[in-house]
Amino acid sequence: MTVTAQIDSTRPVATLINVFTVPPDRQDELVTLLARATEETMKHQPGFICANFHASKDGLRVLNYAQWESEEHYRAMLANPEARVHMDEAAKIATDVQPRLFQVCSTHGTGTPAGPRRP
Secondary structure, eight states, rough: OOOOOOOTTTTTOOOEEEEEEEEEEHHHHHHHHHHHHHHHGGGGSTTTTEEEEEOTTTTSSSEEEEEOEEEEHHHHHHHHOOOHHHHHHHHHHHEEEEEEEOOEEEEETTTTEEEEEEO
């Protein structure tokens, strides 16, 4: 089954972009951990929409693009001890972790109307 991210600028969701810096020999380990954590815990949290993991070709970064129904849902996940265990494990593999919440402002693609997010 193929799962694709559906980025919608008309829907007010909390978008997490988390950039992990990682030793190249541990990049696969981190991606595996994040995928397992998502399947076991994150996707069962209230407000979870999706998570996507990207590995840089140079082996130095892993990017997590995830969406939550709201910032409150995201913050509740952060406070959940079960989710915290996975985040702590990831932090032990990475040398730096840079999570930030974003708002989708504009989307563009072939065959889809583009435009700014409507408040």
